[in-house]
Each structure stands twice: as structure tokens, then as C-alpha cells.
Amino acid sequence: MKIDCGNYPLQGGYDELIEAPGKPRASAEGLCNFFAGLAGEELESRHHAVDVSIMAAGITFTVYSEAGNIDRAWPFDVVPRIIDRTEWEHIEAGLKQRLKALNLFIDDIYHDQNIIKDGVFPADVLVDSRNFRAACVGANPPFGVWAHICGTDLVRDGDGKFYVLEDNLRVPSGVSYMLENRQLMKRLFPELFSRYDVLPVDDYTAQLHDMLAALSPREGDRPEIAVLTPGVFNSAYFEHSYLAQQMGAYLVEGSDLVVLDDDCVYMKTIEGLTRLDVIYRRVDDDFIDPEVFRADSSLGVPGLMRAWKKGNVGIANAPGSGVADDKVVYVFVPQMIKYYLNEEAILPNVPSYLCMHEADREYVLANLDKLVVKPANESGGYGMLIGPMSTPEEREKFAALIREHPRNYMAQPTLALSTVPTLCEDAIEPRHVDLRPFILQSKDMYVTHGGLTRVALRRGSLVVNSSQGGGSKDTWIVQGVI
Amino acid sequence: MLARVGESLYWMSRYLERAEDTARLINASTMLLMDMPRGASFGWEGLLNVVGLDKAFHELYDQASETAVMSFLIQDERNPSSIFACVRHARENTRTFREVLPRESWEWVNELYLYTSTHLASALDRRKRFEVLSEVIRRRQTLVGLLVGTMSRDEAFQLMRLGRNVERADMTSRVLDVSYAINLPYENSQYYDLIWMSVLHSLSAHQMYRRHVGVHARGHKVLAFLLDDLKFPRSVRHCLHEIESALGGLPPGDEPRQRVQAMLNQADQADFRKLAKNGLHDFCDNIQTSLAELNVIINRTYFRVEQPQKKMTQSQSSQA
Numbered sequence: 001m002k003i004d005c006g007n008y009p010l011q012g013g014y015d016e017l018i019e020a021p022g023k024p025r026a027s028a029e030g031l032c033n034f035f036a037g038l039a040g041e042e043l044e045s046r047h048h049a050v051d052v053s054i055m056a057a058g059i060t061f062t063v064y065s066e067a068g069n070i071d072r073a074w075p076f077d078v079v080p081r082i083i084d085r086t087e088w089e090h091i092e093a094g095l096k097q098r099l100k101a102l103n104l105f106i107d108d109i110y111h112d113q114n115i116i117k118d119g120v121f122p123a124d125v126l127v128d129s130r131n132f133r134a135a136c137v138g139a140n141p142p143f144g145v146w147a148h149i150c151g152t153d154l155v156r157d158g159d160g161k162f163y164v165l166e167d168n169l170r171v172p173s174g175v176s177y178m179l180e181n182r183q184l185m186k187r188l189f190p191e192l193f194s195r196y197d198v199l200p201v202d203d204y205t206a207q208l209h210d211m212l213a214a215l216s217p218r219e220g221d222r223p224e225i226a227v228l229t230p231g232v233f234n235s236a237y238f239e240h241s242y243l244a245q246q247m248g249a250y251l252v253e254g255s256d257l258v259v260l261d262d263d264c265v266y267m268k269t270i271e272g273l274t275r276l277d278v279i280y281r282r283v284d285d286d287f288i289d290p291e292v293f294r295a296d297s298s299l300g301v302p303g304l305m306r307a308w309k310k311g312n313v314g315i316a317n318a319p320g321s322g323v324a325d326d327k328v329v330y331v332f333v334p335q336m337i338k339y340y341l342n343e344e345a346i347l348p349n350v351p352s353y354l355c356m357h358e359a360d361r362e363y364v365l366a367n368l369d370k371l372v373v374k375p376a377n378e379s380g381g382y383g384m385l386i387g388p389m390s391t392p393e394e395r396e397k398f399a400a401l402i403r404e405h406p407r408n409y410m411a412q413p414t415l416a417l418s419t420v421p422t423l424c425e426d427a428i429e430p431r432h433v434d435l436r437p438f439i440l441q442s443k444d445m446y447v448t449h450g451g452l453t454r455v456a457l458r459r460g461s462l463v464v465n466s467s468q469g470g471g472s473k474d475t476w477i478v479q480g481v482i
Numbered sequence: 483m484l485a486r487v488g489e490s491l492y493w494m495s496r497y498l499e500r501a502e503d504t505a506r507l508i509n510a511s512t513m514l515l516m517d518m519p520r521g522a523s524f525g526w527e528g529l530l531n532v533v534g535l536d537k538a539f540h541e542l543y544d545q546a547s548e549t550a551v552m553s554f555l556i557q558d559e560r561n562p563s564s565i566f567a568c569v570r571h572a573r574e575n576t577r578t579f580r581e582v583l584p585r586e587s588w589e590w591v592n593e594l595y596l597y598t599s600t601h602l603a604s605a606l607d608r609r610k611r612f613e614v615l616s617e618v619i620r621r622r623q624t625l626v627g628l629l630v631g632t633m634s635r636d637e638a639f640q641l642m643r644l645g646r647n648v649e650r651a652d653m654t655s656r657v658l659d660v661s662y663a664i665n666l667p668y669e670n671s672q673y674y675d676l677i678w679m680s681v682l683h684s685l686s687a688h689q690m691y692r693r694h695v696g697v698h699a700r701g702h703k704v705l706a707f708l709l710d711d712l713k714f715p716r717s718v719r720h721c722l723h724e725i726e727s728a729l730g731g732l733p734p735g736d737e738p739r740q741r742v743q744a745m746l747n748q749a750d751q752a753d754f755r756k757l758a759k760n761g762l763h764d765f766c767d768n769i770q771t772s773l774a775e776l777n778v779i780i781n782r783t784y785f786r787v788e789q790p791q792k793k794m795t796q797s798q799s800s801q802a
Contacts, residue, residue, distance in 0.1 A: 056593050232578055244581035251581045256484050258789060268787035270488045270637060271733040 013416040075471030094346030104340040106146040136320030148316035156418035169325035176239035178452040181474040197479035199449035205246035214443040215314025216277040223277035226250035259303030278314040285319040355406040371411040450475035483637040489785040494575040495645030501568035503653040505615040510684030526551035532660040582638040640731035651721035659766035702758035735783040
């Protein structure tokens with residue numbers, strides 16, 4: 001099994017490694033030669049070694065299904081995706097610009113709402129927002145930053161351009177897989193790294209730590225930081241424990257914490273109660289404080305919001321930042337960039353139709369078989385309609401849903417997602433991918449070198465979510481070929 | 483260190499020690515059985531007594547046949563102390579505190595688990611048993627080596643050391659207690675030396691005993707070695723010193739320290755020649771009870787965090 005550029009079945013869209021039959025892209029030539037030089041058994045044995053390493057490392061995620069929850073090994077593909085550094089620097093600038101604007105937007109929404117007063121953002125979108133938290137109005141998190149960790153999904157369309165698909169501002173996951181993928185590649189294909197200058201990804205956890213430390217309410221160079229997890233049954237538990245381990249932080253559950261009369265947060269330790277400075281929460285904000293949000297939540301800490309609003313504890317992402325993680329709000333991001341930064345958006349949005357606007361709605365209803373319809377507030381690829389692959393019954397169901405709750409739906413043209421050569425059952429075939437870089441912001445900003453490339457392992461599929469049969473690849477930002 | 487995590491670490495360590503000790507015990511017993519006359523009173527039932535699981539066994543099985551006892555002790559998930567259940571429990575625990583252990587430890591515990599889940603069944607067969615159980619021991623020892631070689635002597639380390647030694651002291655006292663009872667009828671027979679040697683074997687103590695005590699396994703000398711030797715890491719005294727030292731590396735707490743000191747004082751007064759004749763059962767029983775109490779004290783001191791009473795507000799205190 002080889003990457004045989006001549007016989008690689010290009011699909012007409014943009015392929016990240018192969019430019020034309022028989023012709024790899026400049027940055028991918030060394031990689032293609034390397035894989036072409038590997039004997040079939042050699043590749044298979046390394047692929048097998050990957051599976052063994054993944055099982056041994058217990059890199060898993062949980063899939064919720066009717067048959068119960070299953071712990072699955074992380075599906076990893078051995079062919080990396082390569083992006084040239086020059087192109088990456090442009091993307092990086094676009095991502096920083098975007099998060100900066102989003103944070104200004106969130107802060108504005110919880111204060112004076114000037115963007116609404118100035119007619120740039122419609123008031124009714126906010127009224128119907130499911131992730132707006134009234135309890136956060138007037139809060140002043142450090143640096144005016146609310147969304148400290150953002151996972152932005154990018155896709156490359158047939159024209160070769162990157163588009164922003166969505167901004168994940170609640171509890172974006174996947175960064176641990178990005179880090180693990182690199183570890184696996186280094187272990188299994190050490191020779192490849194001598195052919196390329198691949199920008200390292202390992203400094204993410206140190207950057208994450210420093211970003212969190214900057215949120216500490218107390219002076220001193222070693223603030224107490226904890227990752228708050230819903231617990232071992234959460235699908236991203238592997239990542240929670242991984243990040244805590246890498247940062248040397250505590251991994252806590254709600255029951256490990258308590259807020260006392262002084263409105264400070266304490267951890268229950270073997271020495272008694274210890275003050276906690278910063279919480280990287282991986283629990284939805286709806287669940288973090290039963291005194292303020294869902295009273296039936298056992299995942300949170302009573303009094304946490306009190307402590308946060310008084311500035312006695314840093315929380316990332318800040319409660320309420322999900323207000324900007326909404327597929328309808330997304331449509332307005334280019335306007336936000338213009339409004340707050342007086343700049344043009346560096347990275348374009350995917351053209352979108354808002355079902356709340358009558359003209360758009362009529363267009364969407366008339367073209368359901370061509371569009372992708374997304375609910376405003378879901379994540380993980382749930383509740384979507386992919387028009388070209390839908391049945392008439394599904395389209396009818398969505399038409400009814402859209403008419404009933406127009407604000408809850410938006411639609412986009414079906415994109416010809418770019419492909420990357422991927423090791424399939426018996427050959428190397430093109431498979432569709434997206435890219436999720438992670439952006440950090442508190443005192444400073446930081447963007448991962450690359451990000452998590454997710455790949456739809458089923459032939460022809462456009463759905464890359466791990467919960468729906470997706471896998472992942474190592475992503476290389478390369479400096480140039482040696 | 484979070485109290486919840488501390489408790490998990492302590493138990494993870496106990497469970498892995500129990501799995502390893504059980505594997506050693508089974509290996510030694512299997513070897514001994516081949517030397518004994520057929521119909522000897524040392525049978526599989528005796529092994530169940532050693533680990534204190536005879537009652538639990540008979541709730542699930544009728545006959546203490548070799549197959550049944552091996553299945554129960556090695557792979558039966560319904561027995562929380564079976565090797566498989568211990569390893570699985572340790573693995574589930576390890577998942578929840580990867581952040582305090584060296585990165586490889588999770589991988590190695592997970593690999594140990596994957597190994598036991600695929601290989602333990604074949605340990606029911608005598609021909610494969612030694613090999614499979616030895617591999618379990620080897621993998622567990624590798625893990626201990628990793629921790630000793632790469633971990634700071636922090637609270638996490640001390641809690642694991644604490645768990646390991648509480649469990650080990652318990653196992654040593656149990657093995658002695660029961661083997662001694664089994665051995666009595668053979669006093670003055672050709673099997674006498676053999677059985678004491680086997681006791682040493684089951685605690686992996688034979689080689690060190692030979693080097694430091696002598697080639698003949700005499701009752702009172704074996705007792706002294708396994709209960710009182712300062713240098714042998716599986717002797718009860720050594721375990722108590724380890725416990726004492728581990729407690730020294732944990733946040734202050736008088737109660738556990740006093741309890742260990744009391745146990746050491748008791749050990750100081752033991753007369754092994756006398757014990758070899760009678761009273762060993764009570765002596766061992768006493769050790770096990772004290773360890774169980776120590777366990778309760780450790781739990782209370784480190785894992786149950788008291789919250790301060792709510793301060794009375796201004797209005798409440800003025801009304802009072």
C-alpha cells in the first residue's frame with residue numbers, strides 16, 4: 001500500500017497533499033516520497049503499532065448510543081496533513097482578530113450593549129439566545145476577556161480558501177488529541193521529522209497554564225489552578241485529566257470544592273481546605289452553580305458565581321461566554337470585527353442564510369436538498385440536516401422545525417471540504433477533513449501551531465465529529481522542506 | 483493533594499499489592515502441592531483461609547476444587563479481591579488521577595489490565611499458571627520501579643507507599659497465621675522443613691532467609707524473620723517502619739502515628755520461641771485488627787475533610 005500519486009483518486013475538490021494526478025504539492029513531496037518508499041507490510045506494521053500504542057495509552061473517548069456508553073479507542077490516521085507556514089501565519093492573524101472581536105462583543109453584551117444600540121446586531125437574536133446568562137450582566141472578568149479558550153472550526157472549500165465554520169466558545173475539546181497525535185507520529189515515524197521542519201505543538205499546555213495563571217485574583221507566581229470535570233463518565237474525561245497532568249494542575253469535581261462565607265473557593269485536600277485561584281471549567285455553565293443556574297446540578301459548586309463575580313476566583317471560560325457560541329450570532333462576526341476593531345475580517349465566514357429573515361427562509365425551504373441546515377445551539381454535529389444526503393421525510397421534518405422556530409436555524413451551502421490521503425481498508429484514498437485550531441486569550445494571545453485535523457473516515461462522508469465516525473490526523477505547519 | 487484523589491491513590495496501591503501478593507501466594511502453593519503426599523491436609527481450602535475469603539467462596543461455589551479456587555482467586559469478578567478485580571479496580575482508579583502520577587504509569591497500569599483481561603483465564607491451567615502469574619508480578623514490579631525511580635517523594639508517593647505497606651503487612655500476617663495452623667500436624671515429619679520453606683516462598687522470602695538466617699526453615703526462626711526482621715521488606719516490622727516513615731511525609735496527624743508506634747511497641751515484646759509453640763494465631767489476629775483500625779484512622783485523618791461550621795451572622799448572634 002503506497003501513496004501512489006499517479007493512481008490517487010482525486011475527487012475534484014481541493015486535496016491538501018496532491019495537487020494533480022502524479023503531482024504532490026511542493027510541501028508534500030518529501031512526505032509522498034517517504035510513503036511511496038515504504039513497503040506495504042512496513043506501513044501496515046506501523047499502522048498496527050499505532051493502534052497498539054493508542055490502546056495502551058488509553059486514548060479514548062466515549063460515544064453515547066442507544067446501546068449504552070462505549071469507550072472507544074481514538075481513531076488516528078498515519079498520513080499527516082501539511083500546511084505551509086506562510087499560509088498559516090495568515091490564518092493565525094485571522095483567528096486572533098476573530099477572538100479579540102468576539103470577546104469585545106461578549107463584554108459589550110453583558111454591559112451597555114452598544115452594538116445593539118448602534119443597530120449592528122439585532123436585539124431579537126439576543127432575546128432568543130439560549131446561552132445568554134442574565135446572572136452575568138455587569139460582571140467584570142480580568143482584561144475584559146470572557147472566552148479564554150476558543151476552538152474555531154475551519155474548512156477549506158474547493159477554491160482552496162479557508163473559511164470559518166464555527167467558533168466553539170463554551171468548552172471546546174480536542175486539543176489533547178492534537179498533542180497525542182504528534183506524540184504518536186514522533187514515536188512511529190521518527191525519520192519523517194528529519195526531512196521536515198515541523199513547528200512543535202507541545203508548548204500548548206505551558207501556554208494554557210500561563211493564560212490561566214494570569215486570571216488569578218492573588219499575587220504570587222504559583223497560583224492554585226484546577227481543571228473542573230463533570231467526572232470520569234464524561235466523553236472528554238481523557239482530555240480533562242490529560243490537561244491537568246500536563247499543567248501540573250488539580251483535576252477536581254464539583255464535590256471537591258466548597259465556597260465559604262468569605263466568598264472564596266476552597267479545595268478539600270488531605271491537609272484540610274486550600275484556597276483555589278483559577279478554575280478551567282469543563283462543565284457547561286448551566287451546571288456550575290446550582291444556586292444560580294440549574295438547581296438539580298450535582299456537577300457544580302454552590303456559591304461559585306458569587307465568588308467569581310466578586311473577583312475571588314478566575315473561571316475560564318467565563319460563565320456566559322456561550323452567548324457568542326451560537327450559529328446565528330456567528331453570522332454577525334464579520335460585522336463585529338468591523339464594529340469593534342475597525343478592520344476587515346481576515347478569515348471569511350461560510351456564506352450563511354438566517355431563517356429568521358424571511359427572504360433567506362424562503363430560499364432555505366426551497367433548497368433544503370442542497371443546503372446544510374444547522375440548529376443555532378447544538379454542538380458535536382447533532383441535530384443537523386445535510387441536504388444532499390437527506391431523505392424527503394427528513395427534509396419535511398426540518399421544514400416544519402424551521403417554520404416553527406426560525407431563529408433556531410441557519411443554513412449554508414454544502415461545501416466541497418478538502419481531502420487528505422488517508423489509509424483506508426485496502427488503499428490510500430482521499431477523505432474529507434476540517435481543522436480546529438485553539439486560540440487562547442487572557443493577558444496575551446496564543447494560537448496553536450496547526451490544530452486538530454478531523455477526518456471523516458467513511459467514504460464520501462462530510463461529518464468529521466468523533467461521535468459520528470470521525471478520526472483525526474497529525475497536522476504539520478512546515479517551515480520548508482529540507 | 484485532593485482528599486478524594488488521596489483516597490483513590492491509597493486504595494489503588496493496596497489493590498495492586500493485593501493482586502501481586504495473591505499471585506505470589508498461588509504460585510508458591512501450586513509448587514508446594516506437587517511435593518505433598520496426596521490427601522495432605524494442606525489443600526485449596528487452606529489457601530482460601532489465608533486470604534480470608536473462605537466464606538465468600540462458598541457463597542458462590544460448592545467444592546473447593548483446584549479449578550474452582552483458582553478461578554475464584556484469579557479471575558472471578560464477583561470476588562473483589564481476585565487478581566483480575568484488583569487490577570481492574572486499580573486501573574479505574576488510576577484513570578482518575580493521571581495528573582499526579584508520572585505519565586507512563588497510566589499506560590503501564592492499563593497494559594497490566596489488558597494483559598490480565600486476556601491471559602488470566604489460561605492461569606487456571608497448571609501448565610500455564612506459573613508463567614502468567616509471574617508476568618503479572620513482573621509488570622506490577624515494573625510499575626513500582628517506575629514510581630520509585632521517577633516520582634518526587636511527595637504526598638501522592640507517600641500515600642501509595644502507605645497503602646502498599648498496610649496491605650503487605652496484612653498479607654504477611656495472614657500467610658503466617660494460616661500456614662502455621664496447617665503445619666502443626668507435620669511437626670517432626672519429613673514435610674516440616676518443606677512447608678516452612680513454602681511459607682517463605684509464598685512471601686518471596688526464601689532467598690533472603692537462606693542468606694541471612696540459614697538453610698533450614700525452623701518455625702521460630704521463620705516467625706522471627708517474617709514478623710520482626712528489620713531489613714526484609716515483607717516482614718511486618720519493616721512494613722510498620724515504612725508506614726511510619728510514609729506518615730512522616732504526610733500532613734501532620736497525631737492519631738495514625740500513635741497507632742503505628744503502639745504496634746511497634748507490641749512487636750518489641752514478642753517472644754518468638756514461645757509464639758512458635760502457641761499464641762501465634764492471637765498474635766497475628768491482633769496485627770490484622772490493628773491494621774484495620776489504622777486504616778479507619780488514616781481515612782478519618784486524611785480523606786474526610788471537615789468544613790468549618792457556618793459563621794453566625796450579625797443578626798443571629800445579636801438575637802442569641
